[in-house]
Amino acid sequence: MAFDSGTETVSNLDAPIAKKVPTRREHHGDVFVDEYEWLRDKDNPEVxxxxxxxxxxxxxxxxxxxxxxxxxxxxxxxRTQETDLSVPTRSGDFWYYSRSFEGKQYAVQCRCPIDASAEGIDAWTPPRLEADTEVSGEQVLLDSNELAADHDFFALGAFSVTQDGALLAYSVDTVGDERYVLRFKDLRTGELLADEVSGTAPGATWSLDGTHVFYQTVDESWRPDTVWRHRLGSTEDDVQVFHEPDERYWVSIGTTRSEKYLMIWIGSKITSECRVLESATPEGEFRALLPRREGVEYSAEHAVVAGEDRFLILHNDVVDGVKAENFVLADAPASDPTNLTLLIGHRDDVRLEDVDAFADHLVLSYRREALTRIAIWPLTESGYGQRHELEFDLELFAVGAGANPEWEQPTLRIGLTSFISPVQVFDYVPATGELLLRREQPVLGGYDVxxxxxxxxxxxxxxxxxxxxxxxxxxxxxxxxxxxxxxxxxxxxxxxxxxxxxxxxxxxxxxxxxxxxxxxxxxxxxxxxxxxxxxxxxxxxxxxxxxxxxxxxxxxxxxxxxxxxxxxxxxxxxxxxxxxxxxxxxxxxxxxxxxxxxxxxxxxxxxxxxxxxxxxxxxxxxxxxxxxxxxxxxxxxxxxxxxxxxxxxxxxxxxxxxxxxxxxxxxxxxxxxxxxxxxxxxxxxxxxxxxxxxxxxxxxxxxxxxxxxxxxxxxxxxxx
CATH class of the missing domain: 3.40.50.1820 (Alpha/Beta hydrolase fold, catalytic domain)
Incomplete structure (x- = not known):
């Protein structure tokens, strides 16, 4: 027997005792005898x-x-408001949000049309939707409860809508092994398209015109190693656009916030590389943004500064003879990404983590004194304006940018929480400095901070x-x-x-x-x-x-x-x-x-x-x-x-x-x-x-x- 449960009654149940099967391991002259390695074989009924x-x-x-x-x-x-919905996020001609319903395990993804007559900040003020009332013009995009039916496990991977709002790419895992099936839905008709791709990693990225979708697959070690291009409706084999043979590196794909560039990211724990392609030419060739150098990490975002396309690059390379451990921010012309100009230098007490670019401002994310911080940096006609940090009256907190899919928008969606503060969703207005509370996570039963x-x-x-x-x-x-x-x-x-x-x-x-x-x-x-x-x-x-x-x-x-x-x-x-x-x-x-x-x-x-x-x-x-x-x-x-x-x-x-x-x-x-x-x-x-x-x-x-x-x-x- 593999074990001995040895009991006669449940109340006196003895612990299972796993059998010992000595397995010898030897490395560098050291011998270790592992008596329980046999438990690795999950195809063994004894296991x-x-x-x-x-x-x-x-x-x-x-x-x-x-x-x-x-x-x-x-x-x-x-304490949980089971029938609820998220704060709507504007993208194109729609407000996107998710619903939850009492008695249902999973979220339902929805959208409703924007008010085309609204102008200015009003056009970016999310509608006040009530969880238990019908929403005019609401369209259910994906109901995970239906997809999860008859499955013991369910996870939604990709959920990506084309820029024009016409098509949805989504993927599901019903086993738990993080290998997904990618499917497509025409949101104009509700029709599920015939295209289907099995064995993908969770994400999916559309080309600018919605004709192609890029996705990743994993190798036998579950490492995302290959990026593929699928042409919607095509019966031809998908095209491999990038493969990373070095097992130290993971591969991912996405777009810049501007959606002008597709970006393939290749990263190990200590080294990174980016390859870019104009999203308007999805069948073109990706090119290296900066060459890969062992021990150097960088990230990049596209910005338009004083009318010029530039890449904002966070990196930890050597600056003035010193390794920039906590990262610095530089920019360079899109036509020559190697021509770097330092924007923010290195600080021992500040770890730069991210930069997001919008049409008229940048958003810097960093941490200081073991807390996250966020700062707004206006873009002016001549270049960069005066940046300022958002402040919150809390000893401990976490703050970060939320869903902000539009390149040109007068508000910035951010989230704020703490150990005692339910999640708050704000829209910050860079032009005026207003911080508009859009929602606070409800806690039923009389919670008092x-x-x-x-x-x-x-x-x-x-x-x-x-x-x-x-x-x-x-x-x-x-x-x-x-x-x-x-x-x-x-x-x-x-x-x-x-x-x-x-x-x-x-x-x-x-x-x-x-x-x-x-x-x-x-x-x-x-x-x-x-x-x-x-x-x-x-x-x-x-x-x-x-x-x-x-x-x-x-x-x-x-x-x-x-x-x-x-x-x-x-x-x-x-x-x-x-x-x-x-x-x-x-x-x-x-x-x-x-x-x-x-x-x-x-x-x-x-x-x-x-x-x-x-x-x-x-x-x-x-x-x-x-x-x-x-x-x-x-x-x-x-x-x-x-x-x-x-x-x-x-x-x-x-x-x-x-x-x-x-x-x-x-x-x-x-x-x-x-x-x-x-x-x-x-x-x-x-x-x-x-x-x-x-x-x-x-x-x-x-x-x-x-x-x-x-x-x-x-x-x-x-x-x-």
Whole structure:
């Protein structure tokens, strides 16, 4: 047998014990015997049987929480306006928006015609549509609920309308493996066209005239590597317009905001290249904007400055003899992109992230002091005007440009949120400085922002680095001593964990929990060097930073070890898995989704999905003995010891192509065979989902309720 569930009654169910099948791995003279590698073969009925037995065990061990799960689900549902619609966005002759309906899992994409008689700012003021009333002239473009019928999983990939509003390209994934089927719809007639392309990546980009669509496909490792051109209605084979053979690089395609240029982007973790083509000539040849140079990243946007076509280029190349780690902004004539003129120089405390171009202004996105910022930069007849930053009266917040599809528009759609502020959608008017509130995310049940507190704290790492921590709690819970706390972390790929509002999280805060985010190195909150000092041979900073944050919160009296749970998913699962080995005594529990807990095994195997492109993030342990030894020294799976561990709930998905289910399966099997305590150890596998877990909002709420109930039980709040 593959395992022994060994039980006679559900209440006394014993944990499944995975069999041991020694598999020898040898690299750089080091031998590792992996006893659970056999779990990688998901075509083996014994493997499926083991995963199903773990699911039965997890359900049995959490059965006492069924009522609590139901209450949390009901709370999320009661606070959510289920029948709702988004703020309409103007594109061409239509306002586009999405609807949600009570009882339905997925969104419905719609549009209605603009008021052709409106002028000036009135023509850009979105109609006030009511969720429960009929909209005059409304057209349903795509109902994902219909597409998802009869499928256990559903994800919408591409959703792209031609400039004239006549045609829709969309793609769907009904398995969870992130390979989509691309289809086309004539929006004038509602007819589904005969054209169909299988096995695509999620996006689709139209040519300016709507005659061609460009899409990507992936290789056997799920790497987007090829761009194709499809002529609508053609029975001829699609044309390959670009292929990237180097496995370190991903490929994508899009357009400039002006829609004048199509742009193919080729990027590794440390190097990028752009190829451009005038969108009016879709059958032409793409040309390199700037040549690819190892270690240099850049992005580009088209702008018209003083009547001249120019490219705005963000890059981190050497400027005045110094590497521009946090990026600089330059521009160049479209006719000679190599002729760069510096516009914004390098700053150690500001990380430039993006630039958007409109007919009469630019929008700069950047981060300073671990917070996102946005600035408007007018374009004048002679060139560039005086830029200014938008300010908000919040200690913690996240702000960014929203949907702004038009090149010429008198407003800028932006979104603002925080840990305590529901998402607000504004239209900013550059000409007057007005900030017009278009919508605030409704939270039913009498939510009052004044009942909650958010603040920034700082921990000190072992090397003296100050690590930012964001915290949020209910105000009446602040003055009564330490509280149970959920500490979330990620810390990889320069991803920043910015402040965001969560309706579901209120179920924790209302029960007296504190939620905190440790902005550890390896993320991007404090700039490029913050990322660089938490990757490859400095990766351990990510883990020790998190431990320092946990210890700081305990020492400061915010929480206790008995009330502290660590939370992280995917690469954040690597973080909390490593922390479970480093400092198990600081945590009552570890909560993790699709955790990357067997990194060395994965990164050693170039045949696995996405491995080669990851070498810039983690190092190449195949070629470098030092990288191999370093990764082995922190791998959660390979460093499990015979000692007590916190309670652990690990969730995964059988069809995940990014972090294979086998990693948490092996991790849990080895923990169960090795650890010396009786703290709960649970593995939950979704048998028909991918990296993002279950699909459908109600199913996701059930999943959140399952995790929150376990969390509250772990810290002693299950009776609240």
């Amino acid at each position: 499926i049987g083991y995963l199903e037995a773990e699911n039965v065990y997890t359900e049995a061990k959490t059965a006492h929480l069924e009522s609590l799960r139901g209450r949390i689900f009901d709370e999320i549902k009661a 004044e009942d909650y507190v958010q603040q920034r704290d700082w921990a000190t790492a072992a090397d003296g680095t100050r690590i930012p921590i964001s915290l949020v709690w209910k105000r009446d819970a602040a003055a009564v001593g330490p509280k149970p706390l959920l500490l979330y972390g990620y810390g990889s790929y320069e991803a920043s964990m910015d402040p965001s509002f969560s309706v579901a999280r209120l179920s924790l805060l209302e029960r007296g929990m504190v939620f905190a985010v440790a902005h550890v190195r390896g993320g991007g909150e404090m700039g490029r060097l913050w990322y660089d000092n938490g990757k490859t041979l400095t990766k351990k900073n990510t883990f020790t930073d998190f431990v320092s944050c946990a210890q700081h919160l305990i020492d400061a009296g915010v929480t206790t070890a008995e009330g502290l749970v660590a939370d992280g998913g995917s690469a954040g699962g690597l973080l909390v898995g490593a922390v479970a080995n480093l400092a198990p005594e600081l945590f009552a529990g570890i909560l993790t989704n699709v955790p990357f807990v067997d990194p060395l095994t994965s990164i050693l195997d170039p045949s696995l999905p996405l491995t080669v492109i990851e070498w810039d993030e983690w190092g190449n342990p195949l070629a470098d003995k030092d990288v191999y030894a370093y990764m082995k020294s922190y791998s959660p799976y390979e460093n499990i010891e015979a000692k007590p561990y916190p309670a652990i709930l690990a969730s995964t998905s059988l069809n995940d192509t990014r972090v294979l289910y086998v990693e948490p399966a092996k991790w849990v099997a080895k923990l169960r065979a090795t650890k010396t305590d009786d703290a709960p150890l649970l593995l939950k596998t979704e048998m028909s989902a991918g990296h993002g877990g279950v699909s459908g909002r109600y199913e996701k709420w059930k999943e959140v309720a399952f995790e929150f109930a376990w969390l509250l039980d772990t810290v002693g709040l299950a009776d609240r």
